[in-house]
Amino acid sequence: KAGVTQTPRYLIKTRGQQVTLSCSPISGHRSVSWYQQTPGQGLQFLFEYFSETQRNKGNFPGRFSGRQFSNSRSEMNVSTLELGDSALYLCASSTLAGIQETQYFGPGTRLLVL
Amino acid sequence: SQKIEQNSEALNIQEGKTATLTCNYTNYSPAYLQWYRQDPGRGPVFLLLIRENEKEKRKERLKVTFDTTLKQSLFHITASQPADSATYLCALAPHTGNQFYFGTGTSLTVIP
Numbered sequence: 001k002a003g004v005t006q007t008p009r010y011l012i013k014t015r016g017q018q019v020t021l022s023c024s025p026i027s028g029h030r031s032v033s034w035y036q037q038t039p040g041q042g043l044q045f046l047f048e049y050f051s052e053t054q055r056n057k058g059n060f061p062g063r064f065s066g067r068q069f070s071n072s073r074s075e076m077n078v079s080t081l082e083l084g085d086s087a088l089y090l091c092a093s094s095t096l097a098g099i100q101e102t103q104y105f106g107p108g109t110r111l112l113v114l
Numbered sequence: 115s116q117k118i119e120q121n122s123e124a125l126n127i128q129e130g131k132t133a134t135l136t137c138n139y140t141n142y143s144p145a146y147l148q149w150y151r152q153d154p155g156r157g158p159v160f161l162l163l164i165r166e167n168e169k170e171k172r173k174e175r176l177k178v179t180f181d182t183t184l185k186q187s188l189f190h191i192t193a194s195q196p197a198d199s200a201t202y203l204c205a206l207a208p209h210t211g212n213q214f215y216f217g218t219g220t221s222l223t224v225i226p
Contacts, residue, residue, distance in 0.1 A: 004157070033213075035216075041218075042203075042216050042217060042218035042219060043158070043203065043205075043216035044216075045213040045214060045215075048213070056213050058213060090157050090158070092157070102148075102160050102163070103160065103214070104160070105150075105157030105158045105159070106157050107155065107156050107157050108155075108156075108157050
């Protein structure tokens, strides 16, 4: 089975712009979670989607949003980019939603905001 | 405040020795705890899960212990190899809520 894929792998944007990142989960997985990873804060949960519905949201401002499509693919969007948004954005998929499930992570999208 | 702390900075050990990584938490009540490995430029890879009512879990050269009284998990790699060099993350899943909380990770280097 193919693993979790994320596109693009690298991205450079300037402050004030917006960005959309994409995640394709493992075939058959219906839950997708997004995380932000920075050296200082580590991995922080952004949100989780299951069957096109956001089930859980972390403590991030409304500039961070996401959605999930009927084929379980997910996108996250960050509007009005700030320098502090520079990070590795990871998505993880699992068969079902919830913390009981093992998550499989993609390679991440590295975003640099200048 | 809630905190998850792993070994500070990096851990260097000689090949063949046992590496022991710690994960300490405060103000969490985890239902279970997971350990992940992360290589540079890649996403974390799940290694082991241990539930609150389990004291120890093993998988090949890996062993995890979980002490809810001490609020601590230990992750051991026996007969370590240079290929074990990576960053190791612990993640807590609390009883309430529906998300994982990750530590900042410990960078392990196994010296040949």
